[in-house]
Amino acid sequence: MLKPVRTFRGGYEFKNFNGQARPVIIENQLPAMVTIPLKQGFGTELKSMVKKGDVVFAGQTIARDDSVVSSPIHSSVNGVVEEVRRVNYFKRQTAMVIIRTTNASKEIPRIEGCSLDWARLSNEKIEELIYLSGVSSLDREGIPTRFKSSIIPPEEVKHLIVHGVGSEPYNISLELLLKDKNLLNFLEGVKILKRIMPNSKVHLSLNVKKKNIIEQVAKLTSQLEWLDIYPLEPKYPQGYDEMLVPTILNQNFPYGYSAANIGVVILNIQAVLGVYEAVCEGKPFIERIIAICGPSIKDNLHIKVRVGTSLKDILAQRVKIETPVRVVMNSLLTGFQLNDISLPVDRTFSHVIAIPEKREREFLSFMKPGKTKDSYTRAFLAEMLPWVKRSPDTNKHGEERPCISCGFCERTCPVKIIPHLLAKYVQRNLIDETIMNYGIFNCIECGLCSYVCPSKISLMKIIKDGQDKLTMQGCDSAQCILPYFNLKGIEEYRGVTKL
Amino acid sequence: MRIIKNVIDNLNGLMQKNKYLKTFKPVMNAMDEFFFGTDKVTSLPHIVDNMDIKRLMSFVIIALLPVTIASIYFWGLRVLLVIAVSYAFGGLIEVCFAIFRKKEIHEGFLVTGLIFPLILPPGVPLWVVAVGSMFGVMFGKEVFGGTGRNIFNPAIAGRIFLTIAFPDIMTMHWQMPFSKGLGGFIHFQNTVDAVTTATPLVMFKNQGVIAPYLNLMFGQSAGCIGETFRIGIILGGLFLIVMRIVDWRLPLAYLATVVIFPYISNHLIHTQFALGGFQLLSGGLLLGAFFMATDPVTSPFTKQGRWIAGFLLGFLTVLIRGLSGYVEGVMFSILLINAFTPLIDTMVLKVRYKKK
Numbered sequence: 001m002l003k004p005v006r007t008f009r010g011g012y013e014f015k016n017f018n019g020q021a022r023p024v025i026i027e028n029q030l031p032a033m034v035t036i037p038l039k040q041g042f043g044t045e046l047k048s049m050v051k052k053g054d055v056v057f058a059g060q061t062i063a064r065d066d067s068v069v070s071s072p073i074h075s076s077v078n079g080v081v082e083e084v085r086r087v088n089y090f091k092r093q094t095a096m097v098i099i100r101t102t103n104a105s106k107e108i109p110r111i112e113g114c115s116l117d118w119a120r121l122s123n124e125k126i127e128e129l130i131y132l133s134g135v136s137s138l139d140r141e142g143i144p145t146r147f148k149s150s151i152i153p154p155e156e157v158k159h160l161i162v163h164g165v166g167s168e169p170y171n172i173s174l175e176l177l178l179k180d181k182n183l184l185n186f187l188e189g190v191k192i193l194k195r196i197m198p199n200s201k202v203h204l205s206l207n208v209k210k211k212n213i214i215e216q217v218a219k220l221t222s223q224l225e226w227l228d229i230y231p232l233e234p235k236y237p238q239g240y241d242e243m244l245v246p247t248i249l250n251q252n253f254p255y256g257y258s259a260a261n262i263g264v265v266i267l268n269i270q271a272v273l274g275v276y277e278a279v280c281e282g283k284p285f286i287e288r289i290i291a292i293c294g295p296s297i298k299d300n301l302h303i304k305v306r307v308g309t310s311l312k313d314i315l316a317q318r319v320k321i322e323t324p325v326r327v328v329m330n331s332l333l334t335g336f337q338l339n340d341i342s343l344p345v346d347r348t349f350s351h352v353i354a355i356p357e358k359r360e361r362e363f364l365s366f367m368k369p370g371k372t373k374d375s376y377t378r379a380f381l382a383e384m385l386p387w388v389k390r391s392p393d394t395n396k397h398g399e400e401r402p403c404i405s406c407g408f409c410e411r412t413c414p415v416k417i418i419p420h421l422l423a424k425y426v427q428r429n430l431i432d433e434t435i436m437n438y439g440i441f442n443c444i445e446c447g448l449c450s451y452v453c454p455s456k457i458s459l460m461k462i463i464k465d466g467q468d469k470l471t472m473q474g475c476d477s478a479q480c481i482l483p484y485f486n487l488k489g490i491e492e493y494r495g496v497t498k499l
Numbered sequence: 500m501r502i503i504k505n506v507i508d509n510l511n512g513l514m515q516k517n518k519y520l521k522t523f524k525p526v527m528n529a530m531d532e533f534f535f536g537t538d539k540v541t542s543l544p545h546i547v548d549n550m551d552i553k554r555l556m557s558f559v560i561i562a563l564l565p566v567t568i569a570s571i572y573f574w575g576l577r578v579l580l581v582i583a584v585s586y587a588f589g590g591l592i593e594v595c596f597a598i599f600r601k602k603e604i605h606e607g608f609l610v611t612g613l614i615f616p617l618i619l620p621p622g623v624p625l626w627v628v629a630v631g632s633m634f635g636v637m638f639g640k641e642v643f644g645g646t647g648r649n650i651f652n653p654a655i656a657g658r659i660f661l662t663i664a665f666p667d668i669m670t671m672h673w674q675m676p677f678s679k680g681l682g683g684f685i686h687f688q689n690t691v692d693a694v695t696t697a698t699p700l701v702m703f704k705n706q707g708v709i710a711p712y713l714n715l716m717f718g719q720s721a722g723c724i725g726e727t728f729r730i731g732i733i734l735g736g737l738f739l740i741v742m743r744i745v746d747w748r749l750p751l752a753y754l755a756t757v758v759i760f761p762y763i764s765n766h767l768i769h770t771q772f773a774l775g776g777f778q779l780l781s782g783g784l785l786l787g788a789f790f791m792a793t794d795p796v797t798s799p800f801t802k803q804g805r806w807i808a809g810f811l812l813g814f815l816t817v818l819i820r821g822l823s824g825y826v827e828g829v830m831f832s833i834l835l836i837n838a839f840t841p842l843i844d845t846m847v848l849k850v851r852y853k854k855k
Contacts, residue, residue, distance in 0.1 A: 169546070326545060333544040357540060363500045365536040366553035373549035377743045379558050380549060396539040398551020399532055401605060402647030405800040406555070407746060420800070421848075437852050447544035454550045455647075460543070 002218045002229045005208050008247045010414040011235035012376055012448055014169040018389035019355075021291035023176040025302040030104050034077050034308030035087070035344040038063050038095040041137035042150070043070035048097050054081045058306075059108045059284040061132070062097055069148045071137035076286035076306040078103035089343060090336055096344070099308070114282030118192055126279055127154070127196055133278030134285040138271040138347060140241055141260035145196065151260050151489035157197040158263040159249060162190060162272055163205045167238040169332045169392065170293035170353050174210050176302055177269050177289070183213075186269060187220055189276035194226060197265070203248050205230040236333070237446040241266045243414055254485045255415065255442045256477035261487040270350065288349055292318060295391050296325045296354035311341040314352065324357040326394050333447035358393035365397065376408055376452040401455040409449035409459055415442045419449035419459040426466035431473065440466055441477035503534050525597040529604040556606045558744050562735035563613055563790065569728035573676035573718055574621040575688040581724065584625050586612040589632040589653075596641045607646035607796075608636065614790060615654040617725025618783055618830070619661070621689070622672045627665060631657040651837045652797045659834055662827060673698055673721040696721045699781045700826040703773050715780040726783040736789025745793045748802060752809025753788045753816075754779060760817050771821040778817060787829035788812075797837045801847040808843055812836050 039045035046063035050056060056075040064072040079101040087096045111132050113125055121129075127145040130136050136149035144150035144157060164174050178186055194202055204221075206214050208231035221227050230248055232238050238247065241259045244266055245251055251262070259266050270289060277283040286307050293300055297318055305314060311327070319325055327338040330351050338352070345352075362368070370380030374390040382390050409419040417439040425435045440463060449459040467477075481487070510527060514520045533553070541547050571578045589612045597604045615632055635657020640649040662669045673696050677683045698721045699710040714720050718728040726732070739745040758775035765772045778784065792798060792812055799808050815832035819825060 326540075328545050332546050335545070337545065355545065359538045359540060361535040361538045363535060366551060366557060370549060374546075375548050375550045377548075377550050377555075379554060379742045379744065392546040394540045394545055396537050396541055396547055397549045398553065399537055399539075399603070401552045402645065404552070404607070404647050404795045406744075406795045407800050410800065418800070438848070439852070450547065451544050452548050452550075454548065454552055454555050456547065456551065458542070 001222075001225070001227070002214070003231075005231045005233065006247050007233035007235060008238070008243055008414060010412050010416070010448075011167075011237065011243075012412050012452065013167075013233070013235045014374070016386065016389055017169045017374070018372070018391045019293050019295040019297060019300050020170060021173055021293045021300045021302050023173040023179070023302070025176060025289065025304060028303045028305045028309065028314060030077060030101060030106065031306065031309045031313045032101055033082070033310070034075075034079075034099050034101070034306060035310060036062065036073065036076065036097045036099065036308040037087075037089055037344065037346050038073055038097065039092075040073060040134075040307070040346040041071070041348045042140065042142035043137050044068045045094060046070055046073060048084045048095060050075075050081050050084075050097060052081055052083055055079075055102075056081060056099060057109060059111075059286060066147055069142075069151060071134050071142065071147075071149050072132060074134060074284045074286050074307075075099055076308045077101045078105060087343075108283060108286065110282030111278070111284060112282070114279060116280050118188070118279050121279070123196055126192060129279045129282070130192075130196070130275055133274070133283065134347065135271060135274035135278050138274065138285075139267050141258045141265065143193070143267065143271065143275070144260075144265060150265070151258070152263065154197045155199055156263055156488060157200045157265050159203060159265070160193055160197055160200045161203045161205060161244050161248060161259075161264060161266045162269065163232075163239060163244055163266065164207065164269045165205055165232050165234055165238045165244075166207050167234045167236040168351075169236075170291065170351055172270075172289070172291040172350055173302065174207060174213055174269070177273065178213055182273065183216060183220070185276045185280075186273055187217070188280065189272040189274075190227065191224075192275055192279050193267075193272065200226075200265070202227045203230060204228065205232050205244065205248060207234045208232060209234060236448065237414055237444070240414075240444055240446060242444045252484075254481045254487060255444065256481060257485075257487060261489060262485065263488060268350075285347060288345065288347060290314070290345065290349050291351045292354075293351055294354040296320050296323070296356050305345060307347055308344045310344050311338055311352070314345070315341060315354070319354050324359070325354050326357045328353045328355070332392065333451060334445060356393045358395040362395075376412065377454075396456050398454070398456050400457060403455055403457060406454060408452040408454065412448045412452050414446060414448070415439070415444055417442050419443075419463060420457075422466060423457065423459050423462040426462050426469070431466060431469045433475065435466060436470060436475050436480065439480075440470065441480050443467065500534075507531055507534070522598050525602065525604050526594055529597075532603075552606050555744060556609045558742055559610045559739065559790070560613055562739045563610075563617070563725070565731035565735055566617065566725045566728050566786075567613065569718055569731050570617065570724045572682045572684055573727060574674070574724055575677070575683040575686045577688040578616070578621070578683070578724055580625065581616045581619065581623065581628050582613060584628045585616045585632040588629040589615065589636045592633050592636040592641065596637075596645065600645075602645070605646040607640070611636065611640075611653045614725075614786075615657055617786065618654060618658050618723050620669060620672055621674050621676075621724050623668060627661060627668055631661040633657075634660045647796055649796055650840070651834060652791050652794050655791060655830055655833050655837070658830055662830070675721055676718060676727065678719055698722050698826065699777075700820065703777070703781075704826060707770065709773065709777050710781070712776060712780055715777075720781075723783060723786075726786045729780055729785050732785040732789060736785070739789070739793075745789070746802075746805060748805040749793050749798055749809040749812075750788045752806050753792055753812045754784075756810050756813025757784060757788075757816055760813060761821075764817065764821065768821070772817065773820075778820070782820070782826065783829045784816065787833055792833050792836070797840060799840050799843045799847070801844055801851075803851075804840075804843045804847045807847070808836050808840065811839070 061072045079099045082098045131145045131147040136143040142150040144154040245253045328335045372391045373380045635653040639653030639656030643649045702708045740747045761775045816828040819828035
């Protein structure tokens with residue numbers, strides 16, 4: 001059923017950034033060498049089942065452990081294992097299997113037992129297919145199956161939220177993901193998920209500006225009474241689990257824990273498509289669609305790559321090299337900076353963003369009309385010219401100054417805390433229960449406060465420091481959450497990874 | 500652009516050599532930053548807003564421009580001199596403190612230096628401007644630790660100091676504005692009927708006369724340099740609100756209270772309290788409500804606090820105008836509420852984050 005438009009208080013809409021990926025997809029050529037991390041997405045790191053010299057084929061399981069919370073990991077090419085070693089991967093030492101491609105065939109063998117007529121398959125079989133394909137490790141808490149792929153079993157899921165809001169400055173194209181047959185596949189995927197989580201209600205949230213897609217989906221799902229469609233304002237950080245739960249379910253979120261703890265599973269559209277492909281086509285999840293965005297890219301489009309392809313293979317030829325560039329993974333506000341381009345992509349990559357690293361100083365920059373400058377205030381010309389694309393860069397655009405309590409950070413904060421107040425407490429080292437009471441542990445690290453601050457204070461970082469210091473003093477976010485929530489599955493491994 | 504760069508580079512070179520000149524480093528840095536911006540890059544988030552304090556302050560100045568230009572028309576070119584003196588002497592204190600503290604110079608003074616002359620009487624002697632500007636910056640801001648830490652609005656602090664120290668100069672000498680032809684644009688100052696009139700508020704207090712609203716709106720009345728061209732103030736204030744630089748809650752609460760509250764008090768003692776419309780368009784109310792009470796540093800930062808402060812400001816303004824010997828209700832009420840700002844915020848936070 002189509003529901004009225006919803007949104008939340010605070011937040012900020014990033015409009016019209018230059019370098020949005022076109023809804024076009026090309027396949028990247030098979031890499032000569034892949035590096036496959038043994039921890040991808042949600043779950044513990046696994047032990048390699050292959051060793052140096054082993055011959056592997058694309059889609060072969062190279063790591064699996066049913067006794068811990070995890071999902072299997074596959075080889076993404078046909079080849080020979082060169083080495084298994086530990087590499088620093090996003091600030092974490094992670095074991096990697098390095099495979100040299102020997103056979104350039106693009107064929108991927110199917111997982112046994114898949115069927116286009118999935119309604120005939122038993123629940124056990126469907127769950128097994130989802131688990132074996134590796135899709136179950138996607139998103140923050142994975143997809144629950146009878147294997148330990150999430151912290152809660154499937155029957156405990158009360159709500160399943162599928163989101164394609166796209167509230168970041170750069171988003172993967174919804175039109176592309178749900179093009180033609182994919183839309184039907186996606187809806188099949190939703191039905192499959194509903195089947196394995198029988199007690200759940202499905203909530204589909206889409207960007208309110210994509211009217212076509214909403215209409216189509218609404219038409220196709222009018223018969224399903226367990227499915228609701230919510231058009232949401234694309235205000236950052238609407239795509240966060242912490243914001244989706246309050247906006248859609250009118251429920252408080254246990255900040256610092258995951259949605260799964262309150263029986264909610266949140267998946268994005270690629271994950272649901274992956275479920276369909278796993279169950280109906282038997283495809284292991286070794287390919288990923290990545291949006292290549294940002295003004296420093298020659299041609300902004302989407303590419304389909306094998307998991308384990310190094311960033312070098314993706315970015316070579318695509319990045320403008322005339323000026324220095326900063327490459328960021330997934331989100332311009334919270335994503336990791338990718339300094340080492342020999343690192344591989346894993347299942348969790350969805351965007352690679354390249355923006356100019358602008359160290360040059362700009363003459364009288366504060367007096368410029370600002371045709372391409374984005375700002376929370378309306379004090380730039382860009383606000384009046386909606387057709388002009390705004391160009392982001394990494395310059396700070398101003399000197400750090402003392403806080404003047406302008407209140408921008410409070411007005412944009414999605415979780416209703418007062419960042420500048422907390423930052424003042426932390427900077428003066430007044431770290432005690434007061435700031436816990438002011439909700440310092442509610443911070444979801446979306447980075448909006450640091451973004452809007454005209455005094456260029458790194459509020460997010462200061463608040464995070466405050467949290468760490470407070471934790472060292474023995475105060476924990478658990479004290480704010482546990483007395484008020486009845487959480488599930490917290491004795492299990494907590495794999496909440498804040499990237 | 501290259502010329503400025505050369506000048507700054509040369510001066511920097513000189514400073515490196517001379518030990519005494521080195522103390523002026525903050526001035527050079529401020530100039531350098533003013534012209535060329537920053538070369539620092541972000542860490543996380545990777546992009547930040549293009550707004551900075553310089554542009555924020557420039558927009559307040561832009562919003563004040565119509566008023567400033569109109570005041571030159573009304574009171575003559577001497578206004579420019581008054582503004583220059585205010586900037587020079589206030590800036591001097593700012594620079595001294597920056598050198599003394601070895602910190603950089605902050606942009607907050609750009610606004611204070613312009614607002615302060617706008618709330619002085621047109622005939623004010625220049626030495627009084629200098630004293631007031633220095634006092635305001637020093638005791639209104641710097642002694643508390645500089646921009647962002649001050650309790651009182653520096654312009655208000657300076658003005659109140661002058662009112663109390665030199666009552667004769669500050670409250671007795673009012674002029675009628677130019678109203679014909681090019682007016683003040685070609686005259687240095689108004690000499691014809693200077694010192695002959697009183698401000699509309701004083702006229703009401705003494706004789707019960709209410710000036711025509713249209714005259715008040717377009718500046719044809721006696722008053723401080725920048726407070727009489729009220730249509731310009733309203734436009735400037737709305738401009739800041741539309742630009743999201745100023746929050747609309749406090750001015751709205753303030754002005755609404757000033758309009759509504761006198762209707763009640765007028766019933767009780769109608770010789771003391773003028774009606775709301777006149778209250779709204781007289782004195783420095785509009786300038787105070789849009790540009791001084793909303794100063795983010797000295798007004799409450801919580802939304803509820805802004806409503807409360809606005810209401811209290813309006814209440815106090817009407818009371819002071821009606822019942823005290825002074826007519827400067829706006830100025831005194833802003834100073835008082837500035838002092839109460841931390842308390843208001845604390846109370847609001849106490850209620851909002853009550854322990855469950």
